[in-house]
Structures are given as C-alpha cells and as structure tokens.
Amino acid sequence: MSALTELFREWIPQQRWFGGKGREWADVTEEGFFLDRGNPVLSVHRVHIEYTDGVRETYLVPLSWRDQQADELESAFVGAVASEGNETFAYDAMRDREATAPWLIHLAQGSSVGPMHFSPAGEGDIPEGLPGDIVSTEQSNTSLVYGQEAIFKLFRRLEPGLNPDVEVHGALRRADNPHIASLLGHVEIDDPSGAEPATVAMLQTFVPNASDGWRLATASVRDLYAEGDLHADEVGGDFAADSERLGAATASVHADMAEVLPTEAAAAEWFTTVSRQMSERLDAAIEVVPQLAEHADGLREVYAAVAGTEERVVRQRVHGDLHLGQVLRTATGWIILDFEGEPARPLASRRELDSPLRDVAGMLRSFDYAARHLLVEQPEDPQREYRAQEWAARNRAAFCAGYSHARGLDPCGDSPLLRALEADKAVYECVYEARNRPHWLMIPLQSLARLAGRD
Template identity: 85%
Template sequence: MSALTDLLREWMPHQRWFGSKGREWSDVTEEGFLLDQADPVLSVHRVRVSYTDGVSETYLVPLSWRDHPVEELNSAFIGAVPSGERESYAYDAMRDRDATTPWLIHLVNASTIGPMHFHPAGVAYIPEGVPGDILSTEQSNTSLVYGQEAIFKLFRRLEPGLNPDVEVHDALRKTQNPHIASLLGHIEIDDPDPSAEPATVAMLQTFVPNASDGWRLATASVRDLYAEGDLHADEVGGDFAAESERLGAATASVHADMAKVLPTEPADRSWFATVAEQMTARLDAAIAVVPQLAEHADGLRAVYAAVASAQETVVRQRVHGDLHLGQVLRTATGWIVLDFEGEPARPLADRRELDSPMRDVAGMLRSFDYAARHMLVEQPDDSQRAYRAQEWAERNRSAFCAGYSAASGLNPCGDSPLLRAFEADKAVYECVYEARNRPHWLMIPLQSLSRLTAAV
C-alpha cells in the first residue's frame, strides 16, 4: 500500500462527506491524474474503499500539493508524502482557495483532462479565474461558491450514470421554471470499466445570493412562538404559514414542469404492492437498529398494507426524492428548490426511478414536524411547549398543502393512504438516522409515529 493510500485511509473516515463511518475497511486503492500543474499542483483521485462485508464504494478526492507546509491550511492538511529527497504536502483541494480556479477554467474551455470531461451548458456567464469559497454546511457532497455568480457542487461518491441533479436541472431549463437555479455546466469522468457509463463528478449552477434557507426561517418562526407564551401560532409576528403556502405552490410548479419534460406513466396495482413491500422490509430492518419501533410495528404495517389495497390514481414521474426545508431557499422573489439528486445513500438507479410526487410532499411535511419539535429535545417534559409545537406544525403543514392544491388543482393532504405511508416510511428512516447519529433527537420521529399510526 502506498504512502498516499495510507494517508487517505486515516483521513477519509473523519470527513463529513464520507458515507460509511464505522464500517470496517478491508482494502483501499487509489488512482489519480493531474488536473492542473500550476502552483499549487491539483490532482484528482478515485479512491476505492472495500469493506469487510463485501461492499465497495468509490470516492472522488481532489488534492492540492505544496512543497512546504502552509499554516493557514492546517485544517485542510492530509499529510506528507515522500517525493524524491523531499516531501510533498497534500491538502484537501476543496479547502485550498488557490486550487479552486482550474475547475471553472476547464469548464469554460470544455476541456478533456485524462478521463475527465467538462461540459459547459453554454447558457450564461461562468466566472472564470475567480477562486471558490467552501460551504461548510453540507454532508454528502462539497460545494464551492464563486463570487456572487456560481456554485460548484462536487459529488463525492461516484456511480456510473448521469446524476439526477444534473439530469433534472438540464431538463427543466426548457421550462424556465422560476423556482430552480440555472444549470451552467457539469463534469463527468470515464469509468475504469469501458462498458460502464461515465460518472457525474460535479455540476455548476447559478448562485442565489442574499437567500435564506427554509430550515432557518422556519425554526426562527418556532422560536418566536415559544417566546410568546400566551399567543397562538397565527398571532405571532414570525408566523410562517404564508411562506409555507408559497412553498407548497412552488413545489407543485416544479412537479408540474418535471412531468412536462421528463417521463411519466400511470401507476399500476403492482407498483402499489411493491411500495408496500419495500416499506415493510425497511421497517423490519429498522426495528433491529431501533428497538423502540417495535411498539409501533403493528400500526405501521397496517399503514403500509393500506397502500397495497389503495384505489388512488397516481401518475408516476421524476421527483425531487429528498425534499425538506433545508433543500429550499427563500429569495426576494420567491422559493428556490435545490438538490434534485435524491437521497444520496440510495443507489443512483433507484433515485432515477419514477415515483409519486407525494413522496416529496411527505418529506416536507416531516420537515415541518422537525422544525416545530427540535427545541423540545432540550425540554421533553414541557407539555405547554409540546402543545404549541403541535399547533405550529399543523398550521404550516395545512398551509403547505393549501398552496400545493391551489397551484396544482390536487389536494395532496386529504385522506391519502399513500401520503400517510410515505410520511411513516420517512419517520422510520429518521428513527434509524437519529439512533445512529443523534440519539437525543430520537423522540421527534418516534412521537410522530404515534400520530401517523393512530389514523389507521
């Protein structure tokens, strides 16, 4: 094993974007090429990690190389590698501003560098030569903001095929939908297997400056409510319901345009049965991780069984796949929907399958519950605060549904077995996530399951 793979084996598990924390490694290999030979040198590496359970993953790791340590880059330092009689110092290139300009230069020039191909969309200005500043809020990917013009997202885990985020944004360009940020280009890399499709490495979009993400706005509204001990949710100055209604309308608009430019097909009975089976299987796996789910198991299985026998009319289409308040931005003119790549932990082929728009609606409804209840974690026995959280959640869930209905002509939040099942399935997923990452937050999805199963 080389000195570099030794360093990557030590460094990668501690990065936020690494998706298999706690998994035991059996092997790691890497192959790299030079993307830019200026100062600093920029190299790109495909790192293949094999685990003892037989699964393997490939991650993209750009590195910048210096011939001496750089103090201001200490937080990005990966390690030193012997280079002749000296050492070369490797840094996380996405955190080294001097190493961020080549990405856009090559995109403007539609370059091919080694196995990597740069594809500009040719629709707008790309800020060539401007350094990028890293966003610190992401988990599964890494993004750079270039001035006030563009945002560059690097997809860390590589899979053959076009990433849905690029595919959907490219298709929606034809609709000029006001609720998305324009695609400026994307980058692909050839697979080592010549029979496999190239993998999407990155995408560039128009940056939306002076915007606030939905989670921050919603939770600020909840804090305002908690601070006003004798007022109802609709009486507080920070009431969020009007924004939730606009967000519902924006979601419906995006769904409608996705259906215009991407494939659709009516759902048959076998699809409903398959959805129910998949949800039940996920529940069984989740109970092994979160034993507290067992008390809700019978109710959840009944929720899922109702889907198998549902008589709803569903037109399957491409959807967002991971919609929540953290995936939307409020600008001066309205809401922008971000990140159409779906749930990054799912295989890419699954994320590109046709689905019901109700999956996205359910994701946003779950997010309203989270926004309302996240402060209860600190005071779980405060019944007054719990009542007010429920009031806020119900008000904003209803407002979102009203906005969606007004824009689409469809009421997504009526007595829909499918919507209830999507919500329950999402809450089960949340239970597993919280048990593994934030056990003190587990109460939030568990309490929601009581509500969701009570309606059956």
C-alpha cells in the same frame, strides 16, 4: 501499498463526506491524473475502497501539491510524500483557495483532461478566473462558492450514470422553471471498466441574499414559544404564508418535471411493491429501535392500505429528499435545491419514477421537526406540546393549500399513500436519530403515534 494510498487510508475516514464510517477496510487503491500544473499543482484521484463484507466504493479526492508546508492550510493537510529525496505536501484541494480556479476555467472552455470531461450548459454564464470559497456545512458532497456568481458541487462518491441533480436541473432549465438555480455546467469522468461515465461535479447560479427555509421556520417557532398566550396565527413571525408559497413552488417544479421528463401511470403491482418494502423497512428498523414495536401493528395497517388503494398516481421524477433545509427564500419566491435524492441510496434507484407525494411527505415531516426541535431535552410541558402541534398543523395545511391551488389537486386529502409515505419517512428518521442523535428520537416517535392511529 503506496505512500499515497496509505495517506488516504488514514485521512479519508475522518472526512464528513465519507459514507463508510465504522466499516472495516479490506483494501484501498487509487488512480490519479493532473488537472492543472500551475502553482499549486492540482491532481484528481479516484480512491477505490473495498470493505471486508465485499462492498466496493469509489471516492473522488482532488489534491493540491506544494513544495513547502502552508501553515494557513493546516486544517486541509492530507500528508507528505517523499520523492527523489524531497518531500511534497498534499492538501485537500477543495479547501485550498489557490487551487480552485481551474475547475471553472476548464468548464468555460469545455475541456477534456485525462478521463475527465467538462460540459458547459450555455454561453457566457461561467465566472472564469474567480477563486472558490468552501461551504462548510456540506456533508456528503463538497461545494465551493465563486464570488456571488456560481456554486460548484463536487460529488465525492462516484457511481456510473448521470447524477439526478444534473439531469433534473438540466431539464428544468429547459423548462425555464423559476424555482431552481440554473445549471451552468457539469463534469463527468470515464469509468475504467467501460461502464457509464460518473458525474463528478455540477455548477449552478449562486443565489445571494437568500434565507434557508429551516432557519426561517424555526425562527417562527421560537417567536411562538416566546408568546405565552398567542396562537400560531397571531404571532408576528407566523410562517404559514411562506409555507403556502412553498407548496405552490413545489407544485410548479413537479408539474415541469412531469412535462419534460418521463411519466407513467402507477400499476397495481407498484402499490403492492411499495407496501411490501415499507413493511420490510419497518421490520429492520425495529431491530435498531425497539420502541417502534408499540406502533408496529398500526403501521402495518397503514402500509397494507397502500396495497389495496384505488387512488390514481402518475409516477414521475421527484426531488427524493425534500425538506426545509433544501429550500431557499429569496425576495421573489422559493428556490428548491439538491435534486440528487438521498445520497445513501444507489444512484439507479434515485432515478426511478415515483409519486410526487414522496416529496410532499418529506416536507410535512420537516414541519413536524421544525415545530418540535426546541422541545428536545426540555421538561415535559403540555402547553408547549400543544403549541408545537398547532404550528405544525397550520403550516402543513398551508403547504398543502399552496400546492393544491397551483396544480389543481389536493396532495393532502384522504390519501393512503401519503399517510404511508409519511410513516415510512418517520420510521427512517427513528433509525437515523437512534444512531446519530438519540436525544432527538422523541420527534419521529411522537409523530408515529399520530400516523399509526394511536392518538
């Protein structure tokens, strides 16, 4: 094993974007090339990890190299490598501000460097020459903000094929949709085995002075709880008008996606498959969260109703992971972000056609989370519980009304599919919370009591 692969073996498991935490490594190899030979030198590495269960993953790791240790980059330090009697010091290049300019320079020029290809989306939109500042909240990916002009997202885990975030944003740019941040370019890397190139990164217009949807919604809930005797529609921080506009923005994006990307009518077999997959996920989830068993019979009835439904569904491309944390409110309206779907799912499945109700269900679940998150680990308070339920119901209804008015159909009517998708999402949330935030498990469990028809 080389000195560099040994460094990766020690460093990668500690990174937030690494998806294989807790799994045992069988082998690790790497291949790299120089992207820029300035000061500092910038190299890019594909790190291939094989786990003991036979699964293989590839991660992208850009490194900056310095002859001397940089104390100001201590948090980005990867390790030292000896070469010809001297030590060279490697840093996470996404956290080394002096190593961030080459990405935009190559994009503006449409360069090809080694196996990597840079493709600008238009003319004159790329702020060439600016350094980038890291976005610290990223998890599965890593993003850099260049001034107030652009945001660059690096996809850490590589899979063959065009990332849905690039594909959908490119299509919606052509449709001139007002509810997205324009795609400015993307980067791909050739696959050494001859498979499709993998998407490495994308560049979008940065949205300055925008407010995160989750923070706005939860601020509204705090305002409600601070007023002991007012209803949700009487509080100064009422969020319903924003929820209605967000529903309209979601409908606009869905309509344009259906216009510029493939669609097809859902056949009976699709409903049967969706129903079966939901039941299988429930069975697996009960093994992790035994409390789900008390809702299992009701949930199976909800899922079975999907197999027998006669509702008409046109399958299309969807967001795939829509929630309040994926939207920004600006002075002119809502912007929807991150069309890559759930990063844990294989890329091919994230590009499959689906019902737009999946996105609606995700947002409805997010309203429940926003309403109840302040009740976590608090003494039981029936009045607050009632108020949380009232806030969630008001904003769910407002979102649906906005969607309905904008697209001419009510996504939240008597739809067995929507109810099942909500329940399926809540089951997924139960597993996630049990593994990561056990004190939040009460939120999806309480929602499942409603969705399974137990209250």
